[in-house]
Amino acid sequence: MTNSDMSQVDTAMERELRASITEHLQIKDANGEHVGTVDHLDGDRIKLTRTDSSDNKHHYIALSDVKSADGVAVYLQKARADLKIKSE
Numbered sequence: 768m769t770n771s772d773m774s775q776v777d778t779a780m781e782r783e784l785r786a787s788i789t790e791h792l793q794i795k796d797a798n799g800e801h802v803g804t805v806d807h808l809d810g811d812r813i814k815l816t817r818t819d820s821s822d823n824k825h826h827y828i829a830l831s832d833v834k835s836a837d838g839v840a841v842y843l844q845k846a847r848a849d850l851k852i853k854s855e
Contacts, residue, residue, distance in 0.1 A: 784830075784836060787835075788808055791816075792804070792836065792841050794815065796843045796845060796847040796850065800846075803816065803828075804819050805841060809827065812828065812829055812853075814826075820854075822854065824854045826853065827854070828843070832850060
């Protein structure tokens, strides 16, 4: 497989992942613990709902931290303690 072929596969996989991340899905860390709930995708980040936040602000998780997603949840590659969750 050429580099071009691999790039096309990566792009297709990213599109499929983005399509799988929908509003109100749970977000679970690598240990299966609840991290938050999807508000929506915002570029290369997932915006979390404020209802799961202790400071009532939106927080963001990098799309690069996502391992997979299905109709139930978004599954992260890292434990909650290792995530860089940003607020704005």
